[in-house]
Amino acid sequence: MDKMKVTYEAMLGLAAEFVLDEAVLKFQTNQIYSAIDKALAAGDEDTFYRLAKQLNALKR
Template identity: 65%
Template sequence: MDKMKVTYEAMLSLTAEMVWDEAIKKHRTLRIYEEIDKALAAGDENTFHQLTNELKTLQ
């Protein structure tokens, strides 16, 4: 029974970590899109390229 509990806790921990990682990735992606929009509005080509490259690495 103890081995099953340890396994369950490990799986629960892994699932929580995966959910957390996905939430962080989604948040960062949305922030990058906002910054890309600002760079486009400002005509800042360098920032636009930097942000699109960062977005590519996230996906």
């Protein structure tokens, strides 16, 4: 029974890590989209391309 409990706790840990990773990715993506919008509004082409590159790296 103890082995099953350890396995269950490990699976819960992995599930929690997955949820946290997804939340962090969503937050970072939203932050970059917001910064891209500001760069476009300001006409800042260099910042736009830098942020677009960061966004593409996150999606891989």
